[in-house]
Each structure stands twice: as structure tokens, then as C-alpha cells.
């Protein structure tokens with residue numbers, strides 16, 4: 001995990017609070033006005049699921065990287081909130097848990113997606 005993602009997620013998991021729209025961030029709104037910024041660094045990264053709006057992007061050196069610019073789903077308030085509650089419920093309160101419990105995280109992703117189907121063409125605000 002990228003060190004910035006690690007640091008950010010650690011704080012969110014410790015504080016156990018939704019961030020909501022962070023208008024103090026210089027990049028806000030990086031997706032849509034009113035977005036929930038709790039999962040600015042996504043615990044599902046890289047989900048590799050284009051239904052979210054995420055996609056493979058070509059890099060300058062000919063490689064590819066998973067890009068999340070068009071994923072509005074995780075920033076929808078009900079999705080952000082339910083994910084936080086789910087993590088609390090399953091005792092996922094540290095970044096190490098996210099890294100260790102990969103299969104469970106995948107399952108949480110599927111259940112969340114089923115309950116709140118993403119519509120990649122809409123901002124879902």
C-alpha cells in the first residue's frame with residue numbers, strides 16, 4: 001500500500017468517523033460536489049472492477065495502472081457510511097487488517113456493490 005494511503009486510512013479507521021465533503025482539501029471536489037471524502041484512499045484499491053467507473057489507464061512507460069478518477073461510487077454518502085459501519089462490525093480497525101484480510105475485503109466489496117449498485121455513468125450525488 002502507498003505510504004500516503006496507509007497514513008490516511010489509518011486515521012480514518014482509528015477515528016471511525018465519516019469525513020463527509022472535505023471542502024478544505026485543495027482538490028475538492030475531485031469527483032462531484034457533495035462527495036464523501038472518507039475513502040479518499042480506497043480500501044478496495046485496486047478493485048479492478050469497471051462497473052464502479054474505475055478503469056485501466058496506460059502509463060507513459062507502456063504499462064498500465066488502475067485509475068479511480070471516474071469512480072463516484074465509493075464517494076456516495078450511503079456507500080461511504082455503510083463501508084465504515086461494516087468495518088466497525090467486523091473489527092477492521094487497522095490498515096494491517098485490510099492487508100491481512102484480503103478475501104473478506106473482497107466479500108465486503110461484493111456485498112456493498114450488490115446493495116448499492118454503482119452507475120458509472122452518473123455522479124450518484
Ligand code: SF4
Pocket residue numbers: 042043044045046047048049052053054055067068071073074
Ligand atoms: S475504482 Fe472505486 S472502488 Fe475501485 S479501487 Fe478505485 S475508488 Fe475503489
